[in-house]
Amino acid sequence: MVTPSYSTIAVTLVLRPDLLDRLHKQFQTVHYYPKGDIPAEYLKDVDVWYTFWRGIPEWITFDQIPRSRLVLVPGAGVEPALNAPAMRSPEAKKQIPVCNVSGIHAISIPQYVIGQIINVYSKLHSHNNSSRSAEYPDGFVLSVNPGFQSIRGKTAGFLGYGNIARETARLLQAFGANIIAANSDVKKRGSSGYIIEGTGDPEGVIPSEYFSSNDPSSLQEFLSRTDILIACLPSTPKTTWMLEAKHFEQLRDGALFVNVGRGTLVRSGDPGRARSSDRPLERRAGRDQPGTFAGRTSAPEPPRVLITPHMSGHFGEYYDLCTDVLLENVKRLREGRELLNVVDPAKGY
16 A cells, blocks of 8 residues: 655745745645635645644635645644634544644743743832832832742642643742642643653653642642642633632632633633732733733733733744644654644544
């Protein structure tokens, strides 16, 4: 039996010329249509799709792409790509794996998490506001509350322990933090998917203890030990609104919450409603809920909640590494091997 060559790729996102050159060296035919307007007559020959986050363009149907065997989306969340019209049938889901680029963010998001912990523990955001407003605390206030906390000795609890969490745990361990983790089955597992050499916790040995995110009593015990709660979860039916105000009540006094997973994990305001004192302080890396920022449809963020745009995962060589993942999967496809980062349509990750 002759292994298919998978010689034709359709690219529906913007790429630099040097990255396109890499594709031309690996494929006989490269259809480059960054606006998604690939001519219909080309579709029947497309083996591989390299798409924007929405996946295969919405005007395309499954019966138009009989040879397609791989879609790579340059992000971690692929819900729109899984629900593209061409991918909705059981036959499409079986024939065309949708892969993400999870793993590449281990060089950006963990640094963001560390930076924001230091930002909050050193009150850098407050000092910046004081500098801009030229209003400075007096000596007495500074002597009573100098505003510096050390990471050393704190317990960092990871809700979800994938590649981003593992690299963040490795960095926090170097600061002297104790690491614990909660996942769905309380099992210590090795890393999977695309891994950047030298990053993370390949064998899952950094956490001193694992807890179950599915068992309420185990989750409560996990939260009760946590000074820094770091959420790295995808958006799925199980994780949507998973954290409520009661869960933030269970954290240690003065706890810090950093969410670099999906915003549907927690409703706006729940962390702030947990207690009216100084806990917990929340930092979110991405959108909180749809419409939160566009036109300022929600109230301004409270003073103990710091929200940044959905930007912590981006870095200068982002599409270089996305292309690395793509070409590794094309190599595996041609060799008949298991693909990396295949998203389970039922789970959504």
